[in-house]
Amino acid sequence: MSSKISGATLQRRPLVKKILEGADGNLLVVAGLGSSNWDITNAGDRPLNMPLWGAMGGTVPMGLGLALAQPTKRVLVITGDADLMMTLSALATVAAQQPDNLAICVLDNEKFGETGNQASHTSPRNNGPTGSGAGTDLAMIAKGCGIADTGTVTEQGDVAQLVKDLRAKKGPVFRLVKVMVEKLEFVMPPQDGAHLKDRFRQALLGRP
Amino acid sequence: MNAVATIDWHDQIFDVLQDHDIKQVYHVPDAGHGKLIEACQKSNSMRTLALTTEEEGIPLAAGAWLGGQRSVLLMQSSGVGNTINLMGLTKTLRFPFLTLITMRGEPGEFNSWQYPMGQGTPKVLEAMGVLVMSVDKADAVKETVDHAARSAFNGGQAVAVLLRQKLIGIKTFGKK
Numbered sequence: 001m002s003s004k005i006s007g008a009t010l011q012r013r014p015l016v017k018k019i020l021e022g023a024d025g026n027l028l029v030v031a032g033l034g035s036s037n038w039d040i041t042n043a044g045d046r047p048l049n050m051p052l053w054g055a056m057g058g059t060v061p062m063g064l065g066l067a068l069a070q071p072t073k074r075v076l077v078i079t080g081d082a083d084l085m086m087t088l089s090a091l092a093t094v095a096a097q098q099p100d101n102l103a104i105c106v107l108d109n110e111k112f113g114e115t116g117n118q119a120s121h122t123s124p125r126n127n128g129p130t131g132s133g134a135g136t137d138l139a140m141i142a143k144g145c146g147i148a149d150t151g152t153v154t155e156q157g158d159v160a161q162l163v164k165d166l167r168a169k170k171g172p173v174f175r176l177v178k179v180m181v182e183k184l185e186f187v188m189p190p191q192d193g194a195h196l197k198d199r200f201r202q203a204l205l206g207r208p
Numbered sequence: 209m210n211a212v213a214t215i216d217w218h219d220q221i222f223d224v225l226q227d228h229d230i231k232q233v234y235h236v237p238d239a240g241h242g243k244l245i246e247a248c249q250k251s252n253s254m255r256t257l258a259l260t261t262e263e264e265g266i267p268l269a270a271g272a273w274l275g276g277q278r279s280v281l282l283m284q285s286s287g288v289g290n291t292i293n294l295m296g297l298t299k300t301l302r303f304p305f306l307t308l309i310t311m312r313g314e315p316g317e318f319n320s321w322q323y324p325m326g327q328g329t330p331k332v333l334e335a336m337g338v339l340v341m342s343v344d345k346a347d348a349v350k351e352t353v354d355h356a357a358r359s360a361f362n363g364g365q366a367v368a369v370l371l372r373q374k375l376i377g378i379k380t381f382g383k384k
Contacts, residue, residue: 030271050274058267058294065271065279068232068255073275089260096258193300197274205276 008178010156012107015177016078017043019105019163027167028066028204032059032079034114035184036107040078042187047203050196051189057086060104064094067102067171070204074101076166081108081122081138088141094172095146103166103173106138109181117181142174150174217349217375218243221308222251224350225280228357230254230306232272232279234265240310240376241282262287265307266294273303278361281307285329285370286322295336298366305338305366306357314373330370339365344372 016039020029023046030050031040036059037051050066052059063077084091084106094102110123110133123133142150153162153175165173190196198208221244225233233248233256235241248254259265265281272279283291288309298305312319313326333340339359343352349371356367 028275054300055267055294055297057263058270058297061264062267062271062274064257065232065268065273065277066275067271068257069272069275069277087261087264090264092260093257093264097255193297194302197270197301197303200274201276204274 008109008154008180010154010159010177010179011182012039012109012179013042013182013184015159015179016040016107018159019076019078019166020044021163023048025203026073028070028073028075028200030059030063030066030075030077032056032077032083034080034083035109036079036083037189038184038187039107041189045189047199049189050200053191053193056083057090059083060087060090060094063102063104064090064097064099067099068097071099071101073204074103074167075099077102077104079104079106080113081106081110081136082112082120084138085121085136089145091142091145091147091174098172100171102171103169104142104175105162105166106174106176107179108138108176109179111181113181137176139174139176142176147172147174150176152176152178154178215346215349217346218247220350221353222247224353224357226251226253227354228361229278230280230357231277232257232268233282234259234268234279235282236262236284236287238282238284238310240284240371241308245282262290263294266291266297266305269305270297270301270303273301278304279306281305283307283309285309285311285313285326288329288332289325292332292336295333295338295366299337302364304360304364306360307338307368308353308356308371309368310371310376311373316373316378318378326373333368337366339367340370341367342370342372344374346375349375 020043059079067075111117121134121136313322360367
């Protein structure tokens, strides 16, 4: 059997750096556990980042609660395919609320990166005994849940538009970005959840 | 007795939630909470979110708190198990959390499928460090929910109020 590879060429670290470039007090970021957390931290740790170290499946709902509480700020959720997969139906809850300030960016490497790059459900089918997934298309699922503005990005040439959409386009915006499987160094933010929460609120609200 | 019988505890819970400046109300469809959910939906000061699973309610509440808003999760005991893993967030982030739980699977319950989670509800909540309060009399609902909200939003705790089946009434499916 020939082994299919996703053929992704985008590298997540420079991509996330680009997405967060010039982040100011109007941009609130929630990142899912594992690689997405390290990615946003690599771009520059800041109080208005909420990098999760756990709570798998909770990233999108956390972004939604925040977006509804802060309708004048831009809320950006950056997470991985497997984190989203754990609470897919949260996308329907997002669609029901239609928050116009929420953007969701899923970095899809088709792997469970933190546990040794096992194939996730977004990996292609018939990809060998250990590399097969289901070929799940998360952008199609987002659309099916009722998020009208969805898209998939695979090319470097589409990154500038991706950044614009995530930062400024009327939400809810959902973007699936196919990224390479890479071995990258851990770039860790503070781990204490209460501290992360308090510094976030202090920066946003002026009180912990 | 008449005074007690005419107390509408659903209305009283709504008033308490409003007094505590609750802005986001998370719920799944529920007969026991039905009247309260409708009152919240009609309110101008609250936003209601219908969830696909109770689990969503915990990170939603965390996100709302990050953004400076208070919230409440309305659910049935049968949904409590869905929340337990993410309930850990209340400990990790140490944010105020309030949930009101209508109980099933208590003595008198008709549906055997409701017993396991109903009976397990207080135990699993306590195991996750949630402060569990309980009320089975209509005239004690207002005070209990008010105390729970104070413990949550003034005291910074994760608090659950169990609205006991004795209070809500036994679901009969039309049978006696």
